[in-house]
Amino acid sequence: MSIEQIIFIVLSSIAIAAALGVILSKNPVNSVLCMIICFVAIAGHYIMLNAQFLFIVHLIVYTGAIMVLFLFVLMMMNLNAEIEPQKRNWLKYAGAISGGALLLVLVGALREASLPAINAGASSDIGLISNLGKTLFTSYVVPFELSSVLFLSAMVGAVVIGRK
Amino acid sequence: MTLLTIAIDWFYVTEKILLISAVLGVSLVIAMYSTWLERKVAAWIQDRRGPNRAGPFGLLQPLADGGKLFFKEEIIPSTANKFLFILGPSMAMLTACMTSAVIPWGDVLTIAGREVSLQIADINIGVLWVIMVVGMGVYGIMIGGWASNNKFSLLAACRGASQVISYELPMGLALIALFMISGSPSLKDIVEQQRESGIWNVFLQPVGFLIFLICAFAECNRTPFDLPEAENELNGGYHLEYSSMKLGFYLFAEYINMFISSVLMATLYFGGYHFWFLDSLGLSPNMVTILGMVILFGKTIMFIFFFMWVRWTLPRFRYDQLMKLGWKILIPLALVNMIVTGGVILYRTIGF
Amino acid sequence: MQTLTNRAQPVDRRPMTFWEKMYLPAIAKGMGITFKHIFKKKATISYPEEKRPFSPVFRGLHVLNRDEEGRERCTACGLCAVACPAEAITMEAAERKTGEENLYREEKYAARYEINMLRCIFCGFCEEACPKEAIYMTETFAPSNFQRKGFIYGKDDLLIPDPKHPLTVTKKD
Numbered sequence: 001m002s003i004e005q006i007i008f009i010v011l012s013s014i015a016i017a018a019a020l021g022v023i024l025s026k027n028p029v030n031s032v033l034c035m036i037i038c039f040v041a042i043a044g045h046y047i048m049l050n051a052q053f054l055f056i057v058h059l060i061v062y063t064g065a066i067m068v069l070f071l072f073v074l075m076m077m078n079l080n081a082e083i084e085p086q087k088r089n090w091l092k093y094a095g096a097i098s099g100g101a102l103l104l105v106l107v108g109a110l111r112e113a114s115l116p117a118i119n120a121g122a123s124s125d126i127g128l129i130s131n132l133g134k135t136l137f138t139s140y141v142v143p144f145e146l147s148s149v150l151f152l153s154a155m156v157g158a159v160v161i162g163r164k
Numbered sequence: 165m166t167l168l169t170i171a172i173d174w175f176y177v178t179e180k181i182l183l184i185s186a187v188l189g190v191s192l193v194i195a196m197y198s199t200w201l202e203r204k205v206a207a208w209i210q211d212r213r214g215p216n217r218a219g220p221f222g223l224l225q226p227l228a229d230g231g232k233l234f235f236k237e238e239i240i241p242s243t244a245n246k247f248l249f250i251l252g253p254s255m256a257m258l259t260a261c262m263t264s265a266v267i268p269w270g271d272v273l274t275i276a277g278r279e280v281s282l283q284i285a286d287i288n289i290g291v292l293w294v295i296m297v298v299g300m301g302v303y304g305i306m307i308g309g310w311a312s313n314n315k316f317s318l319l320a321a322c323r324g325a326s327q328v329i330s331y332e333l334p335m336g337l338a339l340i341a342l343f344m345i346s347g348s349p350s351l352k353d354i355v356e357q358q359r360e361s362g363i364w365n366v367f368l369q370p371v372g373f374l375i376f377l378i379c380a381f382a383e384c385n386r387t388p389f390d391l392p393e394a395e396n397e398l399n400g401g402y403h404l405e406y407s408s409m410k411l412g413f414y415l416f417a418e419y420i421n422m423f424i425s426s427v428l429m430a431t432l433y434f435g436g437y438h439f440w441f442l443d444s445l446g447l448s449p450n451m452v453t454i455l456g457m458v459i460l461f462g463k464t465i466m467f468i469f470f471f472m473w474v475r476w477t478l479p480r481f482r483y484d485q486l487m488k489l490g491w492k493i494l495i496p497l498a499l500v501n502m503i504v505t506g507g508v509i510l511y512r513t514i515g516f
Numbered sequence: 517m518q519t520l521t522n523r524a525q526p527v528d529r530r531p532m533t534f535w536e537k538m539y540l541p542a543i544a545k546g547m548g549i550t551f552k553h554i555f556k557k558k559a560t561i562s563y564p565e566e567k568r569p570f571s572p573v574f575r576g577l578h579v580l581n582r583d584e585e586g587r588e589r590c591t592a593c594g595l596c597a598v599a600c601p602a603e604a605i606t607m608e609a610a611e612r613k614t615g616e617e618n619l620y621r622e623e624k625y626a627a628r629y630e631i632n633m634l635r636c637i638f639c640g641f642c643e644e645a646c647p648k649e650a651i652y653m654t655e656t657f658a659p660s661n662f663q664r665k666g667f668i669y670g671k672d673d674l675l676i677p678d679p680k681h682p683l684t685v686t687k688k689d
Binding site: 205208209210211212213216473474476477478 | 547550551553
Binding site: 029036052053064075076129130 | 299
């Protein structure tokens with residue numbers, strides 16, 4: 001087993017364990033912290049793929065900003081396991097069924113998929129910031145600009161709501 | 165990328181481990197003596213003498229303070245979440261120490277035919293790594309403040325988190341203008357670019373530097389932005405319930421952050437290890453590297469002094485003033501700075 | 517209204533100009549002031565090595581004086597205790613026996629003489645009230661102590677050493 005495989009297995013097991021922790025933990029703050037660990041482990045996978053920019057943006061945006069806001073809200077509301085309202089039973093079953101259906105779809109899709117794309121040598125530099133920038137601003141400039149307009153409108157919307 | 169070389173090149177591994185220990189040790193020692201310098205500077209500005217009893221000029225004072233902190237009683241409040249209570253200061257310390265990985269402390273040293281780069285990791289993403297670590301630094305404050313189970317700690321933690329998130333944005337925008345000039349987010353490239361042109365970025369980006377400076381103060385929770393530890397409003401802030409070395413970790417992390425921000429400012433805007441005429445003196449390359457390192461530390465200490473000087477001059481902001489400054493002044497200013505920089509670069513490359 | 521001094525400044529309530537709103541010039545000015553203070557003379561006196569000189573009229577710890585022949589001057593008249601605004605002084609008088617003429621100057625002397633240094637305000641009224649020039653205030657402080665009773669100074673603490681009979685001083689009452 002090569003060192004990359006060992007790291008991959010370690011990172012994956014951390015990610016899966018943390019993801020299980022998110023849904024199994026009673027304390028919402030612990031859930032959020034598990035989610036952060038999960039994100040960091042996934043960021044480790046990006047590093048394994050040499051996608052440095054994706055790695056750093058994933059960490060900045062998700063762990064550095066979004067999860068902080070999650071944590072912020074949870075801490076302000078100070079939810080505890082004791083005062084959490086009792087969930088209805090049918091909600092649990094509905095959740096289990098829809099989640100199971102999604103799992104089935106994913107497994108079915110992935111079972112048929114072949115993995116020809118993974119050869120590390122050929123495209124190992126595509127994740128670096130300059131290559132990524134060139135690709136985004138030449139081949140994919142229209143979707144890139146469209147998404148930036150989307151973000152801009154979201155920002156303007158936030159400002160308008162904030163003004164009220 | 166480097167995984168396979170790590171498995172083979174043991175020289176590389178030992179070199180990096182030595183470098184990491186050296187950088188860690190140096191940043192800890194400098195953080196230690198920053199506490200001493202802080203007290204000295206405070207004293208000088210207030211016409212006092214400062215600590216001068218422990219050792220010559222009070223130089224053993226940090227050791228005495230550390231010893232005192234170690235021997236204090238370790239208190240964990242009975243209603244606190246024990247695991248998170250311990251995790252908080254550890255996170256603060258971890259994130260404080262992580263930034264130094266991407267800073268180029270000097271150029272290349274040639275030891276016995278091997279070229280040793282005085283930078284732990286010359287990663288492609290450079291400064292973005294710093295922004296990421298700063299963003300993660302919020303967790304130390306938030307987890308610690310929440311786990312204390314104390315409303316003042318929680319308030320301080322919320323203040324700290326929102327402050328850091330707010331000031332990350334203008335900091336990033338100011339850095340984008342800098343990347344436009346240097347053409348790379350790698351710190352090594354930024355320094356080399358300043359070294360080749362001989363013009364420090366502060367002359368090209370004065371507004372950007374000002375924004376970065378203000379944001380650095382806010383990110384380090386230093387006066388005038390030390391609202392998370394505003395002792396007259398919050399009884400001491402997010403580390404209110406902490407004692408002994410856990411408190412020491414929080415305080416220490418603040419000083420390490422200050423040191424790292426000083427190094428960053430020196431590297432990004434003041435040419436890092438570059439100084440004019442240093443390359444044309446005709447010294448051997450190793451000598452130039454070592455002198456460059458000394459120069460970098462000199463610049464850093466100047467900035468640390470500046471941090472302290474500001475701390476003992478300016479009063480604290482009010483919270484709404486802080487947010488107004490961040491969102492209504494610094495972000496538009498950084499955006500304008502970015503657009504103007506882009507325009508000038510475009511004008512110089514195309515000429516319209 | 518007529519002001520006492522002409523130094524009163526009216527409050528300037530004009531809206532701030534753009535230059536003032538930038539705050540940076542004002543901050544730079546303030547930083548300049550603090551920087552100047554770095555090089556100013558320090559106000560601190562590093563105490564045990566370097567002592568602040570006392571004024572010639574400084575009133576410190578009390579002593580009970582003796583005359584030229586080494587006899588106690590105090591006659592326990594109680595005027596110092598009466599004069600004391602803090603009521604820090606207490607004493608008990610006793611009659612001089614025959615054979616004690618070399619110890620006490622007058623026929624009556626203070627068998628017990630105590631000053632509570634925690635009550636004393638070092639005003640010096642006792643020194644002024646004394647008709648026999650027996651009590652004086654020196655230029656030293658009362659040293660610190662761990663217990664309250666350490667601050668009640670008895671005769672053996674207050675009396676100056678006898679120039680003629682150095683060993684007879686430490687007589688416990």
